[in-house]
Amino acid sequence: xxxxxxxxxxxxxxxxxxxxxxxxxxxxxxxxxxxxxxxxxxxxxxxxxxxxxxxxxxxxxxxxxxxxxxxxxxxxxxxxxxxxxxxxxxxxxxxxxxxxxxxxxxxxxxxxxxxxx
Numbered sequence: 001x002x003x004x005x006x007x008x009x010x011x012x013x014x015x016x017x018x019x020x021x022x023x024x025x026x027x028x029x030x031x032x033x034x035x036x037x038x039x040x041x042x043x044x045x046x047x048x049x050x051x052x053x054x055x056x057x058x059x060x061x062x063x064x065x066x067x068x069x070x071x072x073x074x075x076x077x078x079x080x081x082x083x084x085x086x087x088x089x090x091x092x093x094x095x096x097x098x099x100x101x102x103x104x105x106x107x108x109x110x111x112x113x114x115x116x117x
Contacts, residue, residue, distance in 0.1 A: 003076055006053045013038065017046040018073075021056050026072035028063045047071055085112035 010018065013036065020035055021027055027035070033043020047069065050056040054074055061070045083090045088111050091104045098105055 003055065006055060010049075010053075013042070014046050014049050017043075018050055018055055021050070021071050022073045026070060028061065029058070029069040029071055030063060030066065032071055085109070086115060 007015070007018070017032065017036055020032065029043065029047055030040075032047060033040050036043060036046070038046070047056070047058060050071075051058045057072050057074050058069045059072075061068060063070075083093060085108050088108050091098050091102070091108050
């Protein structure tokens with residue numbers, strides 16, 4: 001099951017929790033449930049469901065002198081085909097600046113234009 005399909009199957013509270021974690025880039029579980037305005041028990045269940053689905057990572061930590069978890073987004077499914085033209089990787093990868101008149105950029109565009117989709 002893809003990450004998009006998993007996200008579609010989330011409850012409203014789980015989806016709100018996932019969005020909060022993504023927006024913040026990471027949050028302590030003790031703040032997570034407060035931000036969602038749910039009980040600590042429900043917040044723990046939401047976090048556990050998101051961990052089990054692979055959408056977030058949870059690590060033990062100490063925060064304000066208390067044991068808690070740090071919740072952060074997991075890497076999303078990446079579709080590298082969007083960077084490819086035939087068997088050529090986009091010249092934009094790894095380059096600070098790409099000269100739009102360069103041979104490598106022109107060849108990549110030509111391959112992209114002639115691909116069968």
